[in-house]
Amino acid sequence: MYFILTAAAAIVTTILWKHFAGKFHLGTLCLIYWGATLMWLVDHVIAYLQDGGAFFERTADATLLGITVVFSALLLWGVLQLLQNAKKSVFRSMVQRKQ
Protein backbone atom coordinates (compact mmCIF):
# COMPACT_ATOMS: atom_id res chain seq x y z
CA MET A 1 0.00 0.00 0.00
CA TYR A 2 2.89 2.36 0.73
CA PHE A 3 4.02 1.83 -2.88
CA ILE A 4 0.59 2.83 -4.22
CA LEU A 5 0.36 5.87 -1.90
CA THR A 6 3.85 7.08 -2.84
CA ALA A 7 3.15 6.57 -6.57
CA ALA A 8 -0.13 8.50 -6.19
CA ALA A 9 1.72 11.30 -4.37
CA ALA A 10 4.31 11.37 -7.17
CA ILE A 11 1.60 11.68 -9.85
CA VAL A 12 -0.31 14.40 -7.95
CA THR A 13 2.90 16.37 -7.29
CA THR A 14 3.91 16.10 -10.96
CA ILE A 15 0.50 17.49 -12.02
CA LEU A 16 0.87 20.35 -9.49
CA TRP A 17 4.44 21.01 -10.68
CA LYS A 18 3.18 21.25 -14.28
CA HIS A 19 0.24 23.46 -13.21
CA PHE A 20 2.35 25.90 -11.19
CA ALA A 21 5.11 25.90 -13.86
CA GLY A 22 8.14 25.50 -11.61
CA LYS A 23 6.91 27.62 -8.66
CA PHE A 24 7.45 26.57 -5.01
CA HIS A 25 10.32 24.21 -5.99
CA LEU A 26 7.80 21.39 -6.49
CA GLY A 27 10.28 19.69 -8.81
CA THR A 28 12.31 18.60 -5.78
CA LEU A 29 9.26 17.04 -4.12
CA CYS A 30 8.40 15.31 -7.42
CA LEU A 31 11.86 13.76 -7.65
CA ILE A 32 11.78 12.62 -4.00
CA TYR A 33 8.49 10.78 -4.57
CA TRP A 34 9.50 9.37 -7.98
CA GLY A 35 12.85 8.13 -6.61
CA ALA A 36 11.09 6.15 -3.88
CA THR A 37 8.37 4.94 -6.28
CA LEU A 38 10.97 3.55 -8.70
CA MET A 39 12.89 1.85 -5.90
CA TRP A 40 9.76 0.24 -4.44
CA LEU A 41 8.68 -0.84 -7.93
CA VAL A 42 11.94 -2.79 -8.26
CA ASP A 43 11.49 -4.17 -4.72
CA HIS A 44 7.92 -5.34 -5.42
CA VAL A 45 8.71 -6.84 -8.86
CA ILE A 46 11.75 -8.84 -7.65
CA ALA A 47 9.92 -10.03 -4.51
CA TYR A 48 6.91 -11.07 -6.66
CA LEU A 49 9.12 -12.95 -9.15
CA GLN A 50 11.09 -14.68 -6.38
CA ASP A 51 8.41 -15.48 -3.80
CA GLY A 52 5.10 -14.99 -5.63
CA GLY A 53 2.07 -14.00 -3.54
CA ALA A 54 0.25 -10.68 -3.59
CA PHE A 55 1.94 -7.84 -5.48
CA PHE A 56 0.44 -5.12 -3.25
CA GLU A 57 0.38 -5.31 0.52
CA ARG A 58 -3.10 -4.14 1.54
CA THR A 59 -2.90 -4.06 5.32
CA ALA A 60 -3.57 -1.32 7.87
CA ASP A 61 0.12 -1.31 8.79
CA ALA A 62 1.20 -0.80 5.16
CA THR A 63 -1.37 1.99 4.73
CA LEU A 64 -0.15 3.75 7.87
CA LEU A 65 3.43 3.39 6.63
CA GLY A 66 2.38 4.89 3.28
CA ILE A 67 0.81 7.92 4.99
CA THR A 68 3.91 8.34 7.19
CA VAL A 69 6.19 8.15 4.15
CA VAL A 70 4.16 10.73 2.18
CA PHE A 71 4.18 13.18 5.11
CA SER A 72 7.89 12.54 5.79
CA ALA A 73 8.70 13.54 2.20
CA LEU A 74 6.60 16.70 2.63
CA LEU A 75 8.48 17.47 5.85
CA LEU A 76 11.86 16.89 4.19
CA TRP A 77 10.85 19.16 1.30
CA GLY A 78 9.69 21.86 3.76
CA VAL A 79 12.98 21.70 5.67
CA LEU A 80 14.94 21.91 2.39
CA GLN A 81 12.94 25.01 1.36
CA LEU A 82 13.58 26.67 4.73
CA LEU A 83 17.31 25.93 4.49
CA GLN A 84 17.47 27.27 0.93
CA ASN A 85 15.62 30.47 1.90
CA ALA A 86 17.90 30.95 4.91
CA LYS A 87 20.97 30.45 2.70
CA LYS A 88 19.66 33.02 0.19
CA SER A 89 18.90 35.62 2.88
CA VAL A 90 22.35 35.17 4.49
CA PHE A 91 23.98 35.59 1.06
CA ARG A 92 21.87 38.72 0.35
CA SER A 93 22.79 40.31 3.69
CA MET A 94 26.49 39.58 3.03
CA VAL A 95 26.26 41.29 -0.37
CA GLN A 96 24.44 44.29 1.16
CA ARG A 97 27.13 44.63 3.85
CA LYS A 98 29.87 44.62 1.20
CA GLN A 99 28.06 47.37 -0.74
Next chain:
Amino acid sequence: MACFVAPMVEAIVITVVKKVVEKKEQKAKVNGTPQSISHTCTHTGIKWSQKLGWLNQLLWGGVFLLAIEHIWHGEVVPFPPFLTAMNKPADVMPMLKEIALYGTSMAVLVTLVWVGMVIVAEHNAKSVAKKASTKA
Protein backbone atom coordinates in the same frame (compact mmCIF):
# COMPACT_ATOMS: atom_id res chain seq x y z
CA MET B 1 17.01 -5.75 4.91
CA ALA B 2 19.28 -3.00 3.61
CA CYS B 3 18.57 -2.69 -0.11
CA PHE B 4 18.78 1.11 0.04
CA VAL B 5 22.54 0.92 0.75
CA ALA B 6 23.46 0.49 -2.94
CA PRO B 7 21.50 3.59 -4.14
CA MET B 8 22.93 5.47 -1.12
CA VAL B 9 26.48 4.69 -2.24
CA GLU B 10 25.61 5.92 -5.75
CA ALA B 11 24.02 9.06 -4.26
CA ILE B 12 27.22 9.82 -2.28
CA VAL B 13 29.36 9.40 -5.42
CA ILE B 14 27.01 11.60 -7.49
CA THR B 15 27.02 14.29 -4.76
CA VAL B 16 30.83 14.44 -4.92
CA VAL B 17 30.83 14.48 -8.74
CA LYS B 18 28.22 17.28 -8.74
CA LYS B 19 30.38 19.41 -6.42
CA VAL B 20 33.40 18.96 -8.72
CA VAL B 21 31.34 19.82 -11.83
CA GLU B 22 29.89 22.91 -10.09
CA LYS B 23 33.39 24.15 -9.28
CA LYS B 24 34.43 23.63 -12.92
CA GLU B 25 31.36 25.54 -14.13
CA GLN B 26 32.08 28.44 -11.77
CA LYS B 27 35.68 28.54 -12.98
CA ALA B 28 34.47 28.58 -16.60
CA LYS B 29 32.06 31.41 -15.77
CA VAL B 30 34.86 33.47 -14.22
CA ASN B 31 37.20 32.78 -17.16
CA GLY B 32 34.37 33.60 -19.57
CA THR B 33 35.91 31.97 -22.60
CA PRO B 34 33.34 30.42 -24.95
CA GLN B 35 35.32 27.19 -25.09
CA SER B 36 35.37 26.74 -21.32
CA ILE B 37 31.64 27.50 -21.06
CA SER B 38 30.68 25.09 -23.82
CA HIS B 39 32.75 22.41 -22.08
CA THR B 40 30.55 22.51 -18.98
CA CYS B 41 27.19 22.87 -20.80
CA THR B 42 25.64 20.80 -23.53
CA HIS B 43 24.61 22.48 -26.79
CA THR B 44 21.15 23.25 -25.36
CA GLY B 45 22.58 25.19 -22.42
CA ILE B 46 21.39 22.91 -19.59
CA LYS B 47 24.26 22.70 -17.11
CA TRP B 48 25.63 19.31 -16.12
CA SER B 49 25.41 20.29 -12.45
CA GLN B 50 21.65 20.80 -12.90
CA LYS B 51 21.26 17.40 -14.57
CA LEU B 52 23.29 15.70 -11.85
CA GLY B 53 21.11 17.54 -9.32
CA TRP B 54 18.06 15.72 -10.71
CA LEU B 55 19.76 12.34 -10.25
CA ASN B 56 20.85 13.37 -6.77
CA GLN B 57 17.30 14.29 -5.75
CA LEU B 58 15.91 11.04 -7.19
CA LEU B 59 18.50 8.96 -5.34
CA TRP B 60 18.53 10.80 -1.98
CA GLY B 61 14.72 11.09 -2.00
CA GLY B 62 14.34 7.37 -2.61
CA VAL B 63 16.99 6.48 -0.03
CA PHE B 64 15.33 8.72 2.61
CA LEU B 65 11.87 7.20 2.15
CA LEU B 66 13.22 3.64 1.96
CA ALA B 67 15.19 4.25 5.15
CA ILE B 68 11.92 5.25 6.87
CA GLU B 69 10.32 2.01 5.63
CA HIS B 70 13.25 0.00 7.02
CA ILE B 71 13.05 1.80 10.38
CA TRP B 72 9.30 1.06 10.42
CA HIS B 73 9.96 -2.64 9.86
CA GLY B 74 12.72 -2.70 12.49
CA GLU B 75 15.48 -3.48 9.99
CA VAL B 76 17.38 -0.27 10.76
CA VAL B 77 18.04 0.96 14.30
CA PRO B 78 19.56 4.26 15.54
CA PHE B 79 22.46 2.54 17.33
CA PRO B 80 25.43 0.45 16.05
CA PRO B 81 25.56 -1.73 14.02
CA PHE B 82 22.48 0.15 12.64
CA LEU B 83 21.35 -2.82 10.53
CA THR B 84 19.65 -5.51 12.65
CA ALA B 85 20.78 -8.19 10.18
CA MET B 86 24.35 -7.53 11.32
CA ASN B 87 23.54 -8.89 14.80
CA LYS B 88 23.27 -12.48 13.58
CA PRO B 89 26.14 -13.85 11.45
CA ALA B 90 23.64 -16.08 9.60
CA ASP B 91 21.74 -12.99 8.38
CA VAL B 92 24.79 -11.19 6.96
CA MET B 93 25.06 -13.20 3.74
CA PRO B 94 21.35 -12.86 2.79
CA MET B 95 21.63 -9.14 3.55
CA LEU B 96 24.61 -8.75 1.20
CA LYS B 97 22.76 -10.74 -1.47
CA GLU B 98 19.75 -8.46 -1.06
CA ILE B 99 21.91 -5.36 -1.40
CA ALA B 100 23.50 -6.83 -4.55
CA LEU B 101 20.23 -7.88 -6.21
CA TYR B 102 17.59 -5.38 -5.03
CA GLY B 103 19.88 -2.43 -4.35
CA THR B 104 21.82 -2.61 -7.61
CA SER B 105 18.60 -3.05 -9.62
CA MET B 106 17.12 0.03 -7.89
CA ALA B 107 20.20 2.11 -8.63
CA VAL B 108 20.25 0.96 -12.28
CA LEU B 109 16.53 1.70 -12.83
CA VAL B 110 16.76 5.17 -11.25
CA THR B 111 19.83 5.97 -13.37
CA LEU B 112 18.10 4.75 -16.55
CA VAL B 113 15.05 6.91 -15.80
CA TRP B 114 17.39 9.87 -15.23
CA VAL B 115 19.07 9.24 -18.63
CA GLY B 116 15.58 9.32 -20.18
CA MET B 117 14.82 12.59 -18.35
CA VAL B 118 18.03 14.17 -19.64
CA ILE B 119 17.28 13.10 -23.24
CA VAL B 120 13.72 14.52 -23.04
CA ALA B 121 14.94 17.79 -21.42
CA GLU B 122 17.63 18.20 -24.10
CA HIS B 123 15.07 17.54 -26.84
CA ASN B 124 12.60 20.05 -25.35
CA ALA B 125 15.29 22.72 -24.91
CA LYS B 126 16.43 22.15 -28.49
CA SER B 127 12.92 22.54 -29.94
CA VAL B 128 12.35 25.72 -27.87
CA ALA B 129 15.64 27.17 -29.18
CA LYS B 130 14.67 26.20 -32.74
CA LYS B 131 11.27 27.93 -32.43
CA ALA B 132 12.92 31.06 -31.03
CA SER B 133 15.45 31.19 -33.88
CA THR B 134 12.76 30.78 -36.58
CA LYS B 135 10.69 33.59 -34.99
CA ALA B 136 13.74 35.88 -35.00
